[in-house]
Amino acid sequence: xxxxxxxxxxxxxxxxxxxxxxxxxxxxxxxxxxxxxxxxxxxxxxxxxxxxxxxxxxxxxxxxxxxxxxxxxxxxxxxxxxxxxxxxxxxxxxxxxxxxxxxxxxxxxxxxxxxxxxxxxxxxxxxxxxxxxxxxxxxxxxxxxxxxxxxxxxxxxxxxxxxxxxxxxxxxxxxxxxxxxxxxxxxxxxxxxxxxxxxxxxxxxxxxxxxxxxxxxxxxxxxxxxxxxxxxxxxxxxxxxxxxxxxxxxxxxxxxxxxxxxxxxxxxxxxxxxxxxxxxxxxxxxxxxxxxxxxxxxxxxxxxxxxxxxxxxxxxxxxxxxxxxxxxxxxxxxxxxxxxxxxxxxxxxxxxxxxxxxxxxxxxxxxxxxxxxxxxxxxxxxxxxxxxxxxxxxxxxxxxxxxxxxxxxxxxxxxxxxxxxxxxxxxxxxxxxxxxxxxxxxxxxxxxxxxxxxxxxxxxxxxxxxxxxxxxxxxxxxxxxxxxxxxxxx
Numbered sequence: 487x488x489x490x491x492x493x494x495x496x497x498x499x500x501x502x503x504x505x506x507x508x509x510x511x512x513x514x515x516x517x518x519x520x521x522x523x524x525x526x527x528x529x530x531x532x533x534x535x536x537x538x539x540x541x542x543x544x545x546x547x548x549x550x551x552x553x554x555x556x557x558x559x560x561x562x563x564x565x566x567x568x569x570x571x572x573x574x575x576x577x578x579x580x581x582x583x584x585x586x587x588x589x590x591x592x593x594x595x596x597x598x599x600x601x602x603x604x605x606x607x608x609x610x611x612x613x614x615x616x617x618x619x620x621x622x623x624x625x626x627x628x629x630x631x632x633x634x635x636x637x638x639x640x641x642x643x644x645x646x647x648x649x650x651x652x653x654x655x656x657x658x659x660x661x662x663x664x665x666x667x668x669x670x671x672x673x674x675x676x677x678x679x680x681x682x683x684x685x686x687x688x689x690x691x692x693x694x695x696x697x698x699x700x701x702x703x704x705x706x707x708x709x710x711x712x713x714x715x716x717x718x719x720x721x722x723x724x725x726x727x728x729x730x731x732x733x734x735x736x737x738x739x740x741x742x743x744x745x746x747x748x749x750x751x752x753x754x755x756x757x758x759x760x761x762x763x764x765x766x767x768x769x770x771x772x773x774x775x776x777x778x779x780x781x782x783x784x785x786x787x788x789x790x791x792x793x794x795x796x797x798x799x800x801x802x803x804x805x806x807x808x809x810x811x812x813x814x815x816x817x818x819x820x821x822x823x824x825x826x827x828x829x830x831x832x833x834x835x836x837x838x839x840x841x842x843x844x845x846x847x848x849x850x851x852x853x854x855x856x857x858x859x860x861x862x863x864x865x866x867x868x869x870x871x872x873x874x875x876x877x878x879x880x881x882x883x884x885x886x887x888x889x890x891x892x893x894x895x896x897x898x899x900x901x902x903x904x905x906x907x908x909x910x911x912x913x914x915x916x917x918x919x920x921x922x923x924x925x926x927x928x929x930x931x932x933x934x935x936x937x938x939x940x941x942x943x944x945x946x947x948x949x950x951x952x953x954x955x956x957x958x959x960x961x962x963x964x965x966x967x968x969x970x971x972x973x974x975x976x
Contacts, residue, residue, distance in 0.1 A: 681709060689702075720946040759813070806821050817852075818849055868903070894909070930944075
């Protein structure tokens with residue numbers, strides 16, 4: 487065989503291999519595109535199905551416990567004819583001017599023993615899942631609270647009949663702090679979700695079952711398990727994203743001043759008198775100093791906003807401050823419906839058996855109510871206009887768990903019309919709460935000097951910054967991670 491013929495065969499063979507290699511590369515590229523589309527379509531359809539099921543569970547909860555929430559969510563006619571209908575609805579909301587860049591929406595949905603986690607931003611939708619029994623979450627939450635030492639604190643602050651003795655209980659945890667926080671972090675932020683959290687600044691979380699009672703700030707959601715949630719993210723708990731348009735328009739009802747928390751009036755209540763009650767409550771030594779500082783910050787903020795002295799004198803009369811015997815149930819109820827900012831530093835109690843009738847904020851009794859208890863059922867029937875309600879009170883964020891979510895005192899204020907509610911996840915040590923709330927309002931009101939930077943959807947960011955400051959003084963998570971924002975806040 488001549489060398490020329492061998493050369494021709496070699497060239498032909500090379501060209502053939504080259505063509506097949508090029509074709510193989512094209513086919514591999516096409517298969518990747520098709521697989522990506524298939525994966526995206528599966529995730530998209532799974533999100534849509536989960537979204538609809540959460541609405542169903544929410545409506546069941548509303549129908550079985552009348553009056554506990556907003557009106558039930560109705561599925562739009564023809565939604566099933568549009569692929570990605572709800573995904574685009576949420577994405578459209580995230581792209582609106584109501585939310586800053588870096589905001590993500592997290593939907594949790596329990597299907598049998600599988601917990602689905604969806605992370606949706608204006609650019610992508612990702613999904614992850616973990617097999618976990620719902621009761622396991624409750625057990626982990628109980629173990630977490632035992633490790634934090636908050637169960638003993640909560641029990642010591644429960645109202646008790648005068649003369650009654652409190653029985654001793656065993657508050658020893660069965661799991662360590664790191665194992666329980668690792669377990670919660672792994673389930674709530676599976677590996678498919680973690681890398682996509684980088685670059686985000688805030689999460690609006692729609693929880694299910696007991697998830698909303700978990701202090702997210704102490705979790706470890708990133709691939710680097712030394713980084714905590716609070717180090718990079720703030721969060722808020724929303725009732726359901728289907729209520730977004732219903733609630734988001736509230737921010738315009740009283741004009742631009744409401745967006746800057748320099749609204750028309752405020753109500754600050756601290757350390758009511760409980761001497762006439764049939765129950766005993768432990769003293770709250772830090773609340774007077776706490777509320778004086780908060781009231782001072784609010785009035786000084788009004789003074790900066792209202793440069794005209796006559797306007798200041800008129801509006802300063804609307805900065806109400808009630809303590810001791812003046813903080814009666816009747817006066818608080820009367821002023822609450824007119825206030826743009828409500829701040830309550832007092833005792834709260836949640837009853838798991840009769841949650842609407844027996845859960846309350848404790849105020850000073852008056853001639854119309856000898857108990858002074860502002861019950862959850864009364865609260866949610868009011869017509870509030872507040873942009874911000876802060877419940878610096880025990881157990882206001884604790885709740886009873888249902889398939890469709892959880893019910894708590896803080897939610898009652900949201901139902902009554904408040905845009906955002908800051909409430910406690912457990913009974914908090916008094917002095918630590920004072921430091922946290924003073925830092926929270928101090929940071930929020932300082933930005934009021936530049937109104938465009940301050941709007942009604944920022945309390946969660948200020949709360950996170952306050953927690954970071956207080957963590958330096960009180961490093962124990964039980965003292966700085968105890969509050970959460972309920973609403974569509976960022």
